[in-house]
Structures are given as structure tokens and as C-alpha cells.
Amino acid sequence: MISKVISGNEAVALGVKLSRVKVIAIYPITPQTYIIEELAAMRDKGELDAEVIRVESEHSAMAAVYGAASAGVRVYTATASQGLLYMHEMIWWVAGSRIPIVMTVGTRAVGAPWNIWNEHTDFMSERDSGWIMAFASTPQEALDLTIQAFKISEDERVFLPMMVGMDGFILSHTKTRVYIPSQEEVDSFLPPRKQPYVLDPEDPVDIGNMFQPIDYMKFRHSMHLAMLNSKEVIKEIGKEYEKKVVPVGSYSSLNESYKLDDAEYALVSMGAWSLDAMQVVDELRNMGVKIGLYRIRYVRPWDEEDIKRKLGDKDGILVLDRSVSFGRGGHLYLELKATLPDVNIKGVVTGLGGVAINKDAISSLTKKFIEGKTDGEWFYPSEVEKVELRNPRYIK
Amino acid sequence: MSLGIRDILNKPRLLPGTSACPGCPENIALKSISMALGENAVFIVVAGCSSIIQGMGPKSTYNYPVLNIAFAAGPAAAAGMAKAFKMRNKNIKPVVWAGDGGTADIGFASLSGAAERNDNILYICVDNEAYMNTGGHRSGSTPFGAKTASTPGGKRENKKDLPLIMMAHHIPYVATASVGYLHDLMEKVKKARNIEGFTYIQVLTPDPYGWMFDPSKTAEVGKLAVQTCYWPLIEYENGKLTISQESMHCLDRRTRKPIEEFLKIQGRYKGVSPEIIKGLEEYIDKMWERIKSIYEGKVIL
Numbered sequence: 001m002i003s004k005v006i007s008g009n010e011a012v013a014l015g016v017k018l019s020r021v022k023v024i025a026i027y028p029i030t031p032q033t034y035i036i037e038e039l040a041a042m043r044d045k046g047e048l049d050a051e052v053i054r055v056e057s058e059h060s061a062m063a064a065v066y067g068a069a070s071a072g073v074r075v076y077t078a079t080a081s082q083g084l085l086y087m088h089e090m091i092w093w094v095a096g097s098r099i100p101i102v103m104t105v106g107t108r109a110v111g112a113p114w115n116i117w118n119e120h121t122d123f124m125s126e127r128d129s130g131w132i133m134a135f136a137s138t139p140q141e142a143l144d145l146t147i148q149a150f151k152i153s154e155d156e157r158v159f160l161p162m163m164v165g166m167d168g169f170i171l172s173h174t175k176t177r178v179y180i181p182s183q184e185e186v187d188s189f190l191p192p193r194k195q196p197y198v199l200d201p202e203d204p205v206d207i208g209n210m211f212q213p214i215d216y217m218k219f220r221h222s223m224h225l226a227m228l229n230s231k232e233v234i235k236e237i238g239k240e241y242e243k244k245v246v247p248v249g250s251y252s253s254l255n256e257s258y259k260l261d262d263a264e265y266a267l268v269s270m271g272a273w274s275l276d277a278m279q280v281v282d283e284l285r286n287m288g289v290k291i292g293l294y295r296i297r298y299v300r301p302w303d304e305e306d307i308k309r310k311l312g313d314k315d316g317i318l319v320l321d322r323s324v325s326f327g328r329g330g331h332l333y334l335e336l337k338a339t340l341p342d343v344n345i346k347g348v349v350t351g352l353g354g355v356a357i358n359k360d361a362i363s364s365l366t367k368k369f370i371e372g373k374t375d376g377e378w379f380y381p382s383e384v385e386k387v388e389l390r391n392p393r394y395i396k
Numbered sequence: 397m398s399l400g401i402r403d404i405l406n407k408p409r410l411l412p413g414t415s416a417c418p419g420c421p422e423n424i425a426l427k428s429i430s431m432a433l434g435e436n437a438v439f440i441v442v443a444g445c446s447s448i449i450q451g452m453g454p455k456s457t458y459n460y461p462v463l464n465i466a467f468a469a470g471p472a473a474a475a476g477m478a479k480a481f482k483m484r485n486k487n488i489k490p491v492v493w494a495g496d497g498g499t500a501d502i503g504f505a506s507l508s509g510a511a512e513r514n515d516n517i518l519y520i521c522v523d524n525e526a527y528m529n530t531g532g533h534r535s536g537s538t539p540f541g542a543k544t545a546s547t548p549g550g551k552r553e554n555k556k557d558l559p560l561i562m563m564a565h566h567i568p569y570v571a572t573a574s575v576g577y578l579h580d581l582m583e584k585v586k587k588a589r590n591i592e593g594f595t596y597i598q599v600l601t602p603d604p605y606g607w608m609f610d611p612s613k614t615a616e617v618g619k620l621a622v623q624t625c626y627w628p629l630i631e632y633e634n635g636k637l638t639i640s641q642e643s644m645h646c647l648d649r650r651t652r653k654p655i656e657e658f659l660k661i662q663g664r665y666k667g668v669s670p671e672i673i674k675g676l677e678e679y680i681d682k683m684w685e686r687i688k689s690i691y692e693g694k695v696i697l
Contacts (some may be wrong), residue, residue, distance in 0.1 A: 011537075022480065022483045023476055023480050025472075025476065025481045047552050050483075051480075051482060051483055051512070053475055053476060053479060054513065055472055055509060056472075056505055056506065056508070056509030056512075057505060057506070057509070058467065059468060059506070060469065060471075060472030060475075060505075060506050060509055061472075062475035063465065063466075063468075063469035063470075063472035063473040063476070063506070064472045064473065064475050064479075066465075066469075066473055066476065067440065067463065067465075067472065067473030067474055067475065067476030067477040067480070067490070068476030068477060068479055068480035069476075069480075070463050070473075070477065070480075071438070071476070071477040071480035071481055071484070071488075071490075072480060072484060073480040073483050073484065075476070075480075078564075089468075089469075090466060090469060093465065093466050135458075172530070186674070198439045199461040199462075199463060199477070199489060200461060200488075201435050201436055201437065201438065201460060201461060204458075204459065204460050204461040204462075205461055206450065206453060206456045206458065206461070206462040206463075206464065207462070207463050207464065208463060208464035208465060209447065209450050209451075209452075209456060209462065209463075209464045210447060210450065210451075210452055210453060211450065211452065211453045211454075212452055215453065215454070220432065228549040294556035349503070367648055
């Protein structure tokens with residue numbers, strides 16, 4: 001294990017290489033492009049023993065890795081924003097076939113209006129597709145979760161694809177110190193690929209053909225059970241990863257708690273700004289407010305039991321969302337409300353389209369919440385109360 | 397070329413009891429193609445009739461591995477598969493099986509991408525000239541004047557010249573075939589199967605229901621399409637175009653069978669105006685002029 005100052009994108013590319021991926025489909029979209037460029041360069045230099053397919057769209061990127069994975073090799077691709085939405089059809093096809101695949105999503109706002117900056121709406125819009133969905137908060141975690149993702153996805157109790165989210169620019173382009181495991185360490189953790197269905201003329205199987213309604217529904221139920229099973233698998237694999245690969249960071253639980261035990265209030269967040277939220281917790285603790293943080297690392301599976309255990313007794317919970325379901329509020333807020341219907345939960349949708357949310361902003365939002373000056377769900381910043389559309393006119 | 401049909405007939409790749417309609421040209425094509433392909437092939441079937449002919453999972457009438465996939469995704473999935481087999485040192489050919497809708501329309505970007513990369517796959521377009529699986533909606537491959545569910549008055553645009561478009565991708569092999577001439581089809585498949593790189597075969601598959609003819613006449617319609625020169629049988633290999641024996645007579649207008657013989661056997665052109673027939677004839681003439689100029693080396697692709 002060595003440590004280096006690298007960006008989130010570089011960390012992910014290294015994680016993919018160390019996982020001995022065999023086929024990679026690449027198509028550029030900001031802010032993940034550097035990952036695939038780096039992988040293509042590694043392939044050119046002979047450092048990576050993989051085939052790289054330069055596809056003509058994200059739809060094809062997911063189709064290409066799906067085809068390759070069905071033929072029995074470990075695969076990888078990355079995308080963001082419009083690209084993820086363009087892949088949407090194939091994302092479902094992969095999950096429904098129970099084919100293990102790993103993908104990175106460098107999260108980014110979705111147009112219109114055109115916007116290249118960070119938010120989580122692209123990522124959250126795939127939460128019903130049957131993929132395992134983890135979200136990193138540091139470049140280190142992006143690397144660690146990528147390597148773990150192969151093992152989780154290829155576990156026989158799971159056999160679902162997995163995507164790892166990473167805040168666009170904030171993590172993808174920011175350089176921090178990252179511990180990079182050696183090939184031997186990763187090899188000791190990650191066994192050769194295994195999968196339930198492989199296309200092979202010696203043992204012909206059909207993948208994805210027409211099923212009767214009841215058989216289709218049974219298959220959907222099997223995906224539901226696999227998603228539930230994956231909770232234990234993720235913890236088990238996380239612990240093994242800590243032991244065999246990188247002994248920094250903690251992966252023994254799906255989500256992370258910070259100063260929650262004696263807390264009366266809790267913040268809930270996901271992604272890079274969770275680290276700012278931790279500082280806010282420290283700051284408020286110094287002022288005598290008993291508050292803690294619960295950081296969501298896995299959107300799917302959703303760790304309902306842990307959330308009930310850690311947050312069920314709180315006087316108030318504030319959920320920070322970087323995504324929105326229009327007319328309903330932030331996705332995490334909605335999930336929390338459904339998990340803890342009797343707890344006082346407020347939610348704030350903020351940081352959309354790259355609006356900068358720093359420690360001070362989170363601090364002022366939290367204070368406002370504790371002082372009880374908030375409704376159930378609100379947007380921040382809200383200096384512009386309303387966007388006035390042009391006067392409508394009838395068109396001849 | 398010897399096909400060695402006796403050997404391959406012993407190992408049927410299309411099992412009895414498919415869910416195909418009576419007289420289904422795709423059933424005929426599938427049976428022939430899979431025999432010509434031999435054992436080391438995997439099919440990538442995009443949305444269409446062939447997803448239904450296969451029957452209900454978990455059983456299947458296809459006696460080879462199949463990846464059923466979304467409409468626009470076939471060539472890309474096959475490209476990934478080709479790379480995976482290469483990494484596993486397996487000599488297995490990914491074969492995409494797609495209709496004309498999946499080829500000319502929704503899957504066109506993916507097709508063009510895989511051709512440009514010269515991925516090692518065989519792409520077979522079964523051209524029944526409309527979205528026959530969803531009720532006979534027109535496609536980019538429906539010919540001028542044909543009546544379909546969405547062009548009840550006859551299509552106003554010409555058929556997209558896919559073989560020519562594929563030739564312009566400079567891939568190693570492009571061919572056309574018809575279910576009227578199965579030996580020709582099988583020979584072409586056998587040849588393509590052994591070529592490294594992107595190969596493309598477009599098979600005319602006249603559909604009894606969409607084209608409105610008696611299901612016993614599928615092969616006859618497939619033959620008439622060739623004899624009247626509506627459907628050329630050609631091959632394009634290493635930059636050189638050849639005309640298959642069955643279509644050689646089309647080079648001279650005078651030796652072509654009248655187009656009416658092809659049109660009157662089907663319902664798609666029933667009651668259409670003489671102008672439409674004329675428009676279709678003009679298209680066929682121009683198509684043969686193009687083929688001739690490439691064949692004679694006047695135009696180099």
C-alpha cells in the first residue's frame with residue numbers, strides 16, 4: 001500500500017485496474033471522462049490487461065459491457081448526468097438479467113437548462129432499477145467502494161449490478177491523499193469472477209427472453225430478496241476489505257454515524273458535503289447543542305433497521321438533499337419520512353446544479369432547523385422566490 | 397463451396413415447436429442460418445418477431461446461446477461479447493439477429509458504431525420491410541408505395557439502401573440474400589462466419605401477414621423479389637462488388653421479369669395508382685444503376 005495525492009477520478013481508475021477488469025466500454029461525459037481516459041492510457045501503456053471499446057453512445061456503453069459480462073468477463077464503465085439517463089433502458093436490462101457489472105457515476109445536474117455541475121438527481125433517478133447503489137464521500141472511499149463493488153456484485157447471494165456515485169468535480173476533480181492498495185492486497189480480497197448465467201455454446205442458455213407474467217414476477221421478487229440479502233454481504237465484504245486491503249476508513253456498516261449516541265438532533269446527508277456537516281456537528285456541540293450526523297453511503301439497499309436504531313429516538317432530524325422529486329421534495333427526505341413516520345423530520349433541497357454549499361451554509365441551515373424556523377421541506381438558497389416565465393401567448 | 401448440409405442437419409439449432417406464424421420467413425431464415433453457422437456462435441436477438449419465435453422462457457426453441465436485448469442495443473452488446481470471447485481465447489462468433497426496424501431505424505447508431513470499429517461480429521438483418529411484430533408499422537426499410545398500418549395510402553419515401561450504407565463503412569463483407577434462395581443464403585453466412593471483422597447480411601423475409609399473401613407462398617414471393625430484380629442478390633468483399641448468379645440477369649433491363657409479377661402476389665400494392673408503381677420502378681432502376689456502376693468499377697466504394 002502506498003499513498004498519493006490524486007483526484008477521485010484517478011482513484012477510481014486505479015481501483016478498476018486493480019480489480020483486473022477485462023472489458024471496458026468508454027464514452028466521454030463530464031465530469032467522469034478522466035476515468036476512462038486514464039484507463040485507455042493504461043491500456044495503451046500495457047499496464048492494463050483489458051479490451052477497451054470506444055462506443056458511440058452511453059446506451060451502447062452499457063450494452064457493450066452487458067454483452068461482455070454475459071460472455072463471462074469482469075467489466076466496467078462510467079457515466080454521468082444525461083449519459084446515465086441515456087443508459088437508463090440498458091441499466092434495467094442488466095439488473096433484470098442478474099448480471100454483475102460495476103459502474104461509476106460522477107454525479108451531475110440534468111438539463112434543461114444546460115448545467116455541468118454537481119447534484120444527485122441523475123444518480124437518484126436510478127434507485128428503482130435494481131442496482132446496488134453506493135455513494136462515496138472522499139476519493140479514498142470512491143476507490144475502496146469500486147473494488148468492493150466487484151465482490152459485492154459477484155457474490156452469489158446478490159448477483160446484482162452495482163453503481164458507485166461520486167460528487168462531480170467536488171470529488172472527481174479534487175486531489176487529496178489516497179491510500180492505494182497493492183495488486184497483491186486486492187488479489188487476496190477479490191477472487192476470479194463468477195456469475196450465474198454465461199453464454200457458452202457448450203451449455204446453451206438464453207438470457208432475457210420472454211417470460212410468463214407469473215415467472216416474470218417471481219424474477220422480480222428474486223431481485224427484491226437479493227437486494228435485501230446484500231445488506232449482510234456488504235458488511236461482511238466491507239470488514240474483509242478493511243482487514244485485507246486498506247486499513248483506513250470503516251466499512252463494517254452500510255452507513256456511517258458521527259456523534260449520534262447521545263444526540264437529540266441529527267443531520268442526514270450523503271456524499272462529499274457530509275464532511276462539512278461533521279464540522280458543523282463539532283461546532284454546534286461546542287455551543288452546547290447535542291447533535292450528530294448520519295451519513296448515507298448506500299441508497300440501495302436501504303438500511304432500514306440501522307436507521308430506526310440510530311435515528312428513531314431523535315427529537316428532530318434535518319435531511320440535506322442534493323436531488324429533488326418535483327412537488328415531493330428531496331429523495332433522502334422522502335426515504336427517511338417513510339422509514340421513521342413518527343419522528344420530526346425536516347428536509348432541505350440545496351446545492352442543485354452546483355450551487356456551492358459550504359460549512360457555513362450547512363451551519364446556518366442547521367441552526368434555523370433547531371430554532372424551529374422551518375417547514376417540512378424547503379429549498380435553499382431561496383433568494384429568488386420564483387422564476388417568472390414570460391407572458392404566455394396564443395400561437396396562430 | 398460445399399456446405400456439408402448432411403452433417404449439420406443432424407444437429408438442428410432451431411427446435412420444433414417455435415411460436416412463429418404459419419409461413420414465417422424468419423423461421424426459415426433462422427433454421428438455415430444457424431445450420432450454416434455451425435456450433436461456435438452466440439445469438440444476440442434484439443426486440444422483434446424473433447424474441448417471440450423463441451417461445452416462453454425458461455424454455456426455448458433456439459438450440460444455441462441467446463442474449464435477448466433491447467431494440468437499439470444489439471451491435472454494441474455483440475461488440476462487448478466479441479471482446480470478452482477474445483479475452484477468454486474462445487473462437488465464438490457473436491451473431492446479431494435484428495429486423496429492419498432495429499437495423500434501419502432505432503439501432504442504426506449502434507450498428508454504424510460497431511461497423512466503424514470493425515468489431516468481430518456477424519450482423520444479420522431480417523428485412524420484412526416493416527415493424528411486423530407490432531402490427532405492420534412502416535420502417536425506414538419499407539419500400540415506396542407499400543401500404544402498412546401507418547401508411548394506409550402507401551409509403552411516400554423510398555427504402556433506405558442499407559447494404560450500400562454498410563458498404564460505405566468499408567467493412568470486410570456485405571451481402572444480401574433472400575429466403576427464396578436458401579443455398580445462396582447459407583453460402584454467404586458460411587463465408588461471413590469465417591471473416592474476421594464486421595460482416596453484414598441483409599435477408600429479404602417476405603411476411604405473409606404484413607405483405608398480405610398466402611402463407612404457403614413465402615418462398616415463392618422471396619424468389620419473385622429476386623427474379624423481378626426488386627431485391628438484388630449481391631456480395632461486397634474487400635472493396636469489390638459481385639452480383640450473385642440469381643441476379644445477374646438484372647444488369648440488363650430487358651431480361652428482368654416484370655415488377656407486376658412481384659406486386660400482384662401480395663396485398664401491399666393492391667389498388668395503388670400507376671404513378672406509385674412507376675415511382676417504385678424508378679427506384680429499382682436507379683438502384684441497379686448504382687449497383688452496376690460499382691460492379692463495373694466506375695464508382696469505387
